[in-house]
Amino acid sequence: MACQGLQKGETLESLKRESETLKKKLEEERNKLNDVELHQVAEKVEVLSALSIKTRRVLKGHGNKVLCMDWCKDKRRMVSSSQDGKVIVWDAFTLNKEHGVPLPCTWVLACAYAPLRSLCLIMNGYLGLDNKCSVIPLSLDKNENLAAKKKSVAMHTNYVSGCSFTNSDMQLLTSSGDGTCALWDVESGQLLQSFHGHTADVLSLDLAPSETGNTFVSGGCDMKANVWDMRSGQNIQSFESHESDINCVKYYPSGDAFASASDDATCRFYDLRADREVAVYQKDSIIFGASTCDFSLSGRLLFAGYNDYTINVWDVLKGTRATILFGHENRVSRVRVSPDGTALGSASWDSTLRVSWSFSTGSNYIFRFIKLLFWVNSRLVLEFTVAF
Amino acid sequence: MTINTLAKGGCHREQMACFRKMEKVIVAMQDPDMGMKMRNQRLLITVIPHAMTGHDIITWLTHKYRISEEEALHLGNMLVKYGYIYPLKEPRCLVLRPDESPYRFQTPYFWTSTRWPASELDYAIYLAKKNIRKQGELMEYEKERYSLLHKRINHTWDFVVMQAREQLRSSKQRRKADRIVLECQEQAYWLINRPPPGVNNVLDTGLERPNNFSCRVTLVSNFIIEACRKALGRNRVKSSICLEGFLKYSEQYLNHDPIMQGCLPSNPWISDDTAHWTMNAEIVPVPTRLRVERWSFSFTELLNDAMGRKEFMTYLEKEFSAENLYFWQACEDIRHGENSKIVEKVEDVYKNFLAPGAARWVNIDSKTMDKTLEGIKRPHRFVMDDAQMHIYFLMKKDSYPRYLKSDLYKNMLAKAIVPQETKKSVFPFMRRQRHSSPSPAQTATQAAEEEGLAKGAGANSAAGSHF
Numbered sequence: 001m002a003c004q005g006l007q008k009g010e011t012l013e014s015l016k017r018e019s020e021t022l023k024k025k026l027e028e029e030r031n032k033l034n035d036v037e038l039h040q041v042a043e044k045v046e047v048l049s050a051l052s053i054k055t056r057r058v059l060k061g062h063g064n065k066v067l068c069m070d071w072c073k074d075k076r077r078m079v080s081s082s083q084d085g086k087v088i089v090w091d092a093f094t095l096n097k098e099h100g101v102p103l104p105c106t107w108v109l110a111c112a113y114a115p116l117r118s119l120c121l122i123m124n125g126y127l128g129l130d131n132k133c134s135v136i137p138l139s140l141d142k143n144e145n146l147a148a149k150k151k152s153v154a155m156h157t158n159y160v161s162g163c164s165f166t167n168s169d170m171q172l173l174t175s176s177g178d179g180t181c182a183l184w185d186v187e188s189g190q191l192l193q194s195f196h197g198h199t200a201d202v203l204s205l206d207l208a209p210s211e212t213g214n215t216f217v218s219g220g221c222d223m224k225a226n227v228w229d230m231r232s233g234q235n236i237q238s239f240e241s242h243e244s245d246i247n248c249v250k251y252y253p254s255g256d257a258f259a260s261a262s263d264d265a266t267c268r269f270y271d272l273r274a275d276r277e278v279a280v281y282q283k284d285s286i287i288f289g290a291s292t293c294d295f296s297l298s299g300r301l302l303f304a305g306y307n308d309y310t311i312n313v314w315d316v317l318k319g320t321r322a323t324i325l326f327g328h329e330n331r332v333s334r335v336r337v338s339p340d341g342t343a344l345g346s347a348s349w350d351s352t353l354r355v356s357w358s359f360s361t362g363s364n365y366i367f368r369f370i371k372l373l374f375w376v377n378s379r380l381v382l383e384f385t386v387a388f
Numbered sequence: 389m390t391i392n393t394l395a396k397g398g399c400h401r402e403q404m405a406c407f408r409k410m411e412k413v414i415v416a417m418q419d420p421d422m423g424m425k426m427r428n429q430r431l432l433i434t435v436i437p438h439a440m441t442g443h444d445i446i447t448w449l450t451h452k453y454r455i456s457e458e459e460a461l462h463l464g465n466m467l468v469k470y471g472y473i474y475p476l477k478e479p480r481c482l483v484l485r486p487d488e489s490p491y492r493f494q495t496p497y498f499w500t501s502t503r504w505p506a507s508e509l510d511y512a513i514y515l516a517k518k519n520i521r522k523q524g525e526l527m528e529y530e531k532e533r534y535s536l537l538h539k540r541i542n543h544t545w546d547f548v549v550m551q552a553r554e555q556l557r558s559s560k561q562r563r564k565a566d567r568i569v570l571e572c573q574e575q576a577y578w579l580i581n582r583p584p585p586g587v588n589n590v591l592d593t594g595l596e597r598p599n600n601f602s603c604r605v606t607l608v609s610n611f612i613i614e615a616c617r618k619a620l621g622r623n624r625v626k627s628s629i630c631l632e633g634f635l636k637y638s639e640q641y642l643n644h645d646p647i648m649q650g651c652l653p654s655n656p657w658i659s660d661d662t663a664h665w666t667m668n669a670e671i672v673p674v675p676t677r678l679r680v681e682r683w684s685f686s687f688t689e690l691l692n693d694a695m696g697r698k699e700f701m702t703y704l705e706k707e708f709s710a711e712n713l714y715f716w717q718a719c720e721d722i723r724h725g726e727n728s729k730i731v732e733k734v735e736d737v738y739k740n741f742l743a744p745g746a747a748r749w750v751n752i753d754s755k756t757m758d759k760t761l762e763g764i765k766r767p768h769r770f771v772m773d774d775a776q777m778h779i780y781f782l783m784k785k786d787s788y789p790r791y792l793k794s795d796l797y798k799n800m801l802a803k804a805i806v807p808q809e810t811k812k813s814v815f816p817f818m819r820r821q822r823h824s825s826p827s828p829a830q831t832a833t834q835a836a837e838e839e840g841l842a843k844g845a846g847a848n849s850a851a852g853s854h855f
Binding site: 012015016018019022023025026029030033034035036037038041042044045048051053056057065074075076093109159166167168170171177185186187188190192196197199201203209210211212221226231235236237238243244245252253254256257263264265271273274275276278283284285287288289296297298299300301307308309310316317324326329330337340341342343344349350355357358359 | 410615624626629633639646655
């Protein structure tokens with residue numbers, strides 16, 4: 001990135017002063033239309049009934065930190081990448097490992113499934129060495145050497161931190177430690193558009209689920225979240241209210257808002273039409289940074305993974321914490337809700353992936369109680385017979 | 389003990405923020421009024437002052453932050469893991485136990501945030517002291533490291549041993565209680581800075597970031613100015629309106645969110661029964677009611693669902709306006725397809741939809757038509773965007789609402805199945821077998837073939853893809 005030089009009559013001081021004044025003015029403008037807070041509006045919404053979310057599947061197989069995971073469109077398969085240099089495709093339902101792709105470098109920071117065919121996207125992000133992004137077509141033939149079919153698509157001057165296929169398998173969006181995002185054509189590997197505007201590493205991006213499908217949001221170490229137009233490469237909107245690096249950004253299902261997870265131990269909710277931050281999800285007892293977040297299907301819940309090994313579940317509308325999930329034994333690097341919203345997948349530095357879901361329908365409790373009675377009864381019978 | 393006071397090592401920005409917050413908690417815990425009750429702890433024959441039990445720590449955290457005991461235990465564990473509190477009994481194991489085990493606060497000198505470089509020299513001196521103090525007190529891994537260090541910094545080994553002896557001598561002059569405390573403090577410090585094998589290194593923070601952008605001050609300021617100027621010219625919507633939108637959305641989708649309301653017949657993950665997925669596969673003979681209802685939420689929902697789109701196409705055929713949807717689909721294909729095929733696809737679209745007398749001529753206003761025709765001369769990915777938008781909104785405002793009121797849709801809704809909730813198996817040992825499903829790669833190729841066959845005929849494909 002070339003440095004823009006100073007224009008005639010400008011000094012560093014004057015530039016700084018101008019940017020400060022403009023920022024203040026923008027804040028004032030945004031506040032003018034701020035007539036009510038989200039939690040006030042949400043007072044009329046029913047309080048969430050006690051959520052019972054439990055982890056019931058643990059996927060073991062990686063030898064080192066799992067850095068990223070993504071769900072497949074078939075709602076049961078997932079792909080995960082790890083610091084041990086491997087990318088594994090799992091059938092999370094049966095716990096089978098279906099494919100394993102060894103890669104020549106460690107720190108495979110991100111991976112994603114393609115929307116149409118099962119083209120699995122893998123990202124190699126290693127400081128200074130292999131800052132490429134590759135696409136691998138998956139096939140049924142387990143003997144096929146998948147690593148050999150790897151096709152290099154994107155190239156950055158620094159590590160590649162996040163990636164996403166756009167609505168088709170033919171285009172790829174990447175975010176990088178060199179401060180830019182880029183749009184690539186998968187077939188030719190050509191750079192279609194690049195997005196400049198972040199002033200530090202870009203750590204995450206997410207595509208908008210909107211009608212026109214033309215925008216995406218990115219978050220980075222400059223504490224800013226920027227919304228971009230994919231066609232023109234322009235920065236449409238910018239939000240700067242976090243106090244530390246933004247690790248993850250994710251759109252609300254309707255596309256009118258997005259959430260961000262940051263090292264300042266908060267998650268924030270930004271409304272795109274009102275052009276401001278509308279909620280902060282934080283708690284005194286949460287000290288460690290949030291590294292990842294995702295919405296449930298209806299957007300009512302926000303799942304956020306933290307560096308203190310927990311996953312906090314927030315009530316998006318009321319701003320309160322619904323529940324907390326324990327289980328991982330090291331940082332949670334990624335949480336993703338499955339495409340039909342039935343389960344939550346989480347990847348962690350403890351080298352495992354976990355799948356959790358909710359047991360929150362009323363009838364459950366009766367059945368569980370009956371189950372317990374039978375179990376107790378059967379145990380007594382067993383012991384009785386053994387004694388004789 | 390010696391700590392090298394040379395350069396303060398690159399402390400990771402993210403960690404420093406956490407450390408400061410943890411330190412606030414620690415300081416609050418030691419507050420004379422609101423803090424924890426300390427007591428003297430008896431360790432064999434010595435009495436150590438200012439100690440507290442694990443149970444007390446958890447109770448204090450539970451009250452202070454109004455959290456559950458499980459969470460308080462977890463938070464307390466973090467404080468111990470990062471060395472702000474250390475155990476007196478079993479000092480090697482940095483774990484918080486919720487019982488009467490004694491703990492003490494680490495001295496600020498050894499706080500992790502101070503980030504003394506914890507050099508090899510210091511570590512060597514520490515290990516030497518341990519070795520001299522009692523033969524065989526070093527653990528296996530410590531012995532290995534000790535001999536490695538001996539090889540590496542052999543040239544200063546005399547200094548190491550001398551320092552170790554000196555520190556041991558001066559510590560002998562202290563009271564036994566103080567000596568024990570100092571030993572524990574030092575041990576905790578080194579457990580964090582040189583973790584034993586198999587224990588997480590809590591100081592590990594992953595990839596270095598950020599890259600140094602500080603030189604680009606002009607760039608930063610210019611970006612901010614440009615972004616602010618643009619933002620000032622924006623149209624904004626009142627908060628009350630926007631926020632109501634979220635409420636409505638969440639309410640509308642509540643029944644479709646399995647995590648909130650469960651799903652019918654059952655959540656496959658809970659019951660090991662994949663019926664839910666089979667019933668909601670891409671193409672099924674009869675869709676579920678929830679799915680058909682969802683088509684009425686928004687036009688995008690209808691188009692995003694393959695079955696919905698097919699139904700809508702059937703409706704449009706009846707209305708003799710199917711060319712709109714075909715056009716929209718062709719434009720989507722251009723927008724998202726391969727770069728190399730753009731020119732060819734634009735040609736096709738022009739021939740089929742825009743050329744005068746075309747087989748499926750679409751009705752676009754003259755201004756957009758002129759602009760598009762002009763753009764076609766130099767075709768690019770977004771050349772059809774304006775025309776596509778026009779047709780999209782035409783369908784959304786006109787055909788879509790009528791479709792929702794049509795008999796076709798209403799029949800679909802009436803026919804749609806509402807799955808029975810599976811009665812959960814009461815016997816826990818009768819687990820259903822979890823069957824593997826064919827890889828999406830296979831089903832994708834199947835589906836592609838079927839689509840190819842079905843496209844011309846426009847008929848429903850009979851073979852559903854299983855999951």
